[in-house]
Every structure is written in structure tokens, then in C-alpha cells.
Amino acid sequence: MNKIRYFDHAATTAVKEEVLKEMLPYFNIEYGNASSIYDIGRKSKRAIDEARSKVAHAINCNPKEIYFTGCGSESDNLAIKGIAYVNKEKGNHIITSKIEHPAVLNTCRTLQNEGFNITYLNVDENGLINLQELENSITKDTILISIMFANNEIGTIEPIKEIGEIAKKHKVLFHTDSVQAIGNVRIDVNRMNIDLLSMSAHKFYGPKGVGALYIRNGVNCCKLQDGGHQEKNLRAGTENVAGIVGLGKAIEIAYQNFDEYNNKLINLRDYYISKVEEKIPYIKLNGHKTKRLPGNSNISFRYVDGESLLLNLDSKGICASTGSACSTGSVDPSHVLLAIGLEDELARGSLRVTFGDENTKEDVDYLIRSLIEIVQNLRNMSPEYLEITK
Ligand code: PLP
Numbered sequence: 001m002n003k004i005r006y007f008d009h010a011a012t013t014a015v016k017e018e019v020l021k022e023m024l025p026y027f028n029i030e031y032g033n034a035s036s037i038y039d040i041g042r043k044s045k046r047a048i049d050e051a052r053s054k055v056a057h058a059i060n061c062n063p064k065e066i067y068f069t070g071c072g073s074e075s076d077n078l079a080i081k082g083i084a085y086v087n088k089e090k091g092n093h094i095i096t097s098k099i100e101h102p103a104v105l106n107t108c109r110t111l112q113n114e115g116f117n118i119t120y121l122n123v124d125e126n127g128l129i130n131l132q133e134l135e136n137s138i139t140k141d142t143i144l145i146s147i148m149f150a151n152n153e154i155g156t157i158e159p160i161k162e163i164g165e166i167a168k169k170h171k172v173l174f175h176t177d178s179v180q181a182i183g184n185v186r187i188d189v190n191r192m193n194i195d196l197l198s199m200s201a202h203k204f205y206g207p208k209g210v211g212a213l214y215i216r217n218g219v220n221c222c223k224l225q226d227g228g229h230q231e232k233n234l235r236a237g238t239e240n241v242a243g244i245v246g247l248g249k250a251i252e253i254a255y256q257n258f259d260e261y262n263n264k265l266i267n268l269r270d271y272y273i274s275k276v277e278e279k280i281p282y283i284k285l286n287g288h289k290t291k292r293l294p295g296n297s298n299i300s301f302r303y304v305d306g307e308s309l310l311l312n313l314d315s316k317g318i319c320a321s322t323g324s325a326c327s328t329g330s331v332d333p334s335h336v337l338l339a340i341g342l343e344d345e346l347a348r349g350s351l352r353v354t355f356g357d358e359n360t361k362e363d364v365d366y367l368i369r370s371l372i373e374i375v376q377n378l379r380n381m382s383p384e385y386l387e388i389t390k
Contacts, residue, residue: 002317005363009203009295009356010152010180011321015246016205016357022249023207026242034239035230044241051248055212058251059197060188067213067231068244072179072200073103075213076146078235079175079196080107082221083144084116087173091141095172097121097129097158098339100148103198104177105335108146117141126288127156127340131166138170145174149181149197153336153352154287155296157185164193173219179203179211183254184262184293195219199251201243205357206250210243261357265294268355268364273297275368280375282385284346286337295355300337300346303385304378309351312374318367321352 032040167174175196183204227236282302306322333347
């Protein structure tokens with residue numbers, strides 16, 4: 001059995017030891033319900049409040065502006081639908097982009113079916129939205145702009161501060177899905193004029209199944225789920241205390257070690273990209289060269305099918321991801337890669353490698369050696385490749 005080399009940190013990350021250690025007592029020792037008034041209940045409530053403060057500190061807001069949820073998708077749903085329903089008398093227009101995660105895109109599609117009018121902004125060949133196109137799209141009916149902080153497939157970081165300025169100038173609310181950005185980019189919701197921001201613990205070495213939503217004080221957002229009065233009546237359901245504690249600890253560590261972690265990832269990423277560019281012909285780096293997440297690489301290999309590449313890498317113990325989503329037996333090229341203008345073949349031959357804490361240069365060398373071999377083997381079976389190299 002090959003040693004596992006994990007290069008899929010944009011999909012999820014392993015819970016850090018320190019995070020797990022903080023979480024454990026809340027499963028079976030401090031297991032009180034945070035709504036109960038006796039001691040172990042109060043302890044749970046205190047632990048949740050501490051985590052809330054840690055999240056608030058990381059993005060420079062007041063702890064009262066943080067609401068815990070069940071995941072990043074839930075935070076996106078709550079932000080977008082919650083704002084849409086509250087403001088529907090004011091206007092029915094929402095602006096988003098074509099490269100959002102399905103948690104945003106499908107939420108917008110649902111609202112579209114309910115009568116909301118949605119503008120899906122184009123992106124350029126690097127995945128950046130056009131600020132002028134954004135401003136021109138705003139109408140008197142626009143109630144919300146929802147643009148992701150950083151893209152999960154190609155890693156491109158959007159001009160968030162500038163979007164925030166445009167939103168503020170036109171008195172439109174601004175939500176950003178920052179699920180991929182937390183821990184990888186410094187975020188200040190006040191400096192960036194962000195009104196709502198989504199995050200998910202499992203992307204920054206916290207547990208799965210817990211997320212958070214920042215809602216600026218004074219912004220009215222409605223609940224989507226009926227039940228108890230938890231999270232200031234915005235999110236019914238007994239709090240996932242251990243998960244919330246884990247999220248708090250993970251975000252605290254992420255910003256304590258920010259520079260060291262980011263430099264490490266940038267070095268691994270740039271080393272990997274330069275080696276692939278040097279050793280493998282007929283490739284294309286997707287996403288912006290510099291405005292990209294420190295740990296993200298996304299490369300298309302011409303004359304290679306992404307799924308075959310993944311399966312071959314898997315047989316060598318390497319975990320990575322492709323831009324194709326396998327649905328009902330057919331492999332559709334990613335909407336993100338198509339939106340940046342990639343032709344179908346390049347979109348199907350893409351490989352996302354996302355670096356993280358436990359990766360070493362030796363792991364990356366192993367990945368590069370494996371890729372050189374696998375890509376050549378796959379190309380040797382491609383009639384198009386054999387034709388152009390004969
Ligand atoms: N938004 C982005 C940009 C993501 O990358 C993801 C997960 O991959 C999500 C939202 C959904 O987060 P979760 O898995 O916590 O629901």
C-alpha cells in the first residue's frame with residue numbers, strides 16, 4: 001500500500017491535533033446543552049461565546065455579528081435567501097458571478113424560480129470579474145451582490161475591497177463566500193465593506209459539519225428554519241458545541257501562524273508549477289498568476305482525460321482533484337473552467353492540486369515524478385497526441 005500523499009486541501013483538511021484536543025471534552029464531559037441554565041450548560045454556552053470571539057477577531061468584527069451554522073453551504077443559503085426574502089418589497093435583483101460554488105449558484109437558481117432576477121457576471125480568462133460590468137449591472141431593484149472571495153477550483157482571488165466600495169456607493173448589500181479564503185487571505189470585513197461572509201471549518205483544519213456566517217450589525221436577514229431561538233433566533237437547532245469549539249480553535253491557529261503557513265504554501269505551489277511547466281509540454285495553468293490562493297494550482301494537460309489522471313494518481317497514493325464533476329455517468333467539464341473560456345478538451349484535462357500543512361517538498365517531488373510518467377502513458381494512448389508527435 002502506497003503512503004497517502006494528500007493534495008486536495010480545497011476539498012477538505014484533516015483536523016489539527018490541537019483543535020481535536022479542545023473539542024473532545026464537549027462530547028462526553030462538558031456535554032451540557034448550551035440553553036440549559038445549570039453548570040455544564042453554562043460551560044457549553046461559554047465555550048460557544050469564546051469561539052464566537054475568536055471568529056470575530058479573525059475577520060475584525062463584533063462577536064455579536066457571528067452566527068454558527070452547519071456548513072458553508074448553509075451559510076450561503078442563509079445569507080442569500082435570508083437577505084432576498086427580507087428585501088423582496090424593496091427589489092428583486094441579485095448580482096452574482098458565473099464561477100460561484102453550487103452553494104451560491106443553486107441558491108440563486110432557486111430564487112430565480114421564485115421570481116427573483118439574477119445577474120450572473122462573466123469573468124475574464126483569469127477568473128476575475130469586471131468591476132465596471134458589476135457597477136453597470138446595478139439597478140434600482142438590486143438588493144444584494146454575492147461574489148466569492150476566492151474560487152475553489154482555480155484559486156483566483158476577486159477584488160473584494162473594490163466590490164465592497166461599489167456596493168457601499170450604491171447602497172447594495174455585499175455577501176462574500178469566503179469558504180476557500182479563510183486562513184489563506186487576511187480578511188477585514190470593515191475595511192473591505194463586507195456585509196455578510198460565509199465560512200466553513202473543515203477547509204482550515206477544523207471539523208466538518210460546522211460553519212459560520214458574519215452579518216453586519218443592522219443588516220436584516222431572516223431565518224430559513226423554524227424551531228428554537230438559538231443563534232439569536234436566526235438558526236434553530238441545538239448548537240454543535242464541539243464543532244463550534246473546533247471552528248474557533250482552528251481559525252485562531254490559522255491567523256496566528258498566517259505568514260509562516262502562507263509562505264510555505266506559496267513555495268510548494270510555485271515549485272510544483274515551475275517543475276510541471278519545465279518537464280511536461282502541452283499544458284496550461286488556469287487561474288490568475290499572482291492573485292491566487294497560496295495553496296492552489298490548477299493545470300490543464302492537453303491530450304489527457306482528468307478522470308484517468310486522477311485514477312492513476314490514486315493508484316500511487318496521491319489525492320488530488322479534477323475540474324470535471326461526474327454526474328449520472330457522464331463527466332461534465334467544470335462551469336468555472338468553461339467560464340474562463342477553456343475549450344472543452346482542456347477543461348476535461350484539468351488537475352487541481354491544493355497544498356496544505358502536512359505537505360513536504362519530497363511529497364511534491366513524488367507528485368511531479370508520478371505526473372510525468374502518468375501523463376506520458378495516457379498521451380501514448382491518445383490518437384490526437386500520437387498524430388501531432390509522429
Ligand atoms: N463555497 C465554496 C467556495 C466551497 O469551496 C465550498 C466547499 O467546497 C462550499 C461553499 C461549501 O462548503 P461546505 O462543504 O461546508 O458546505
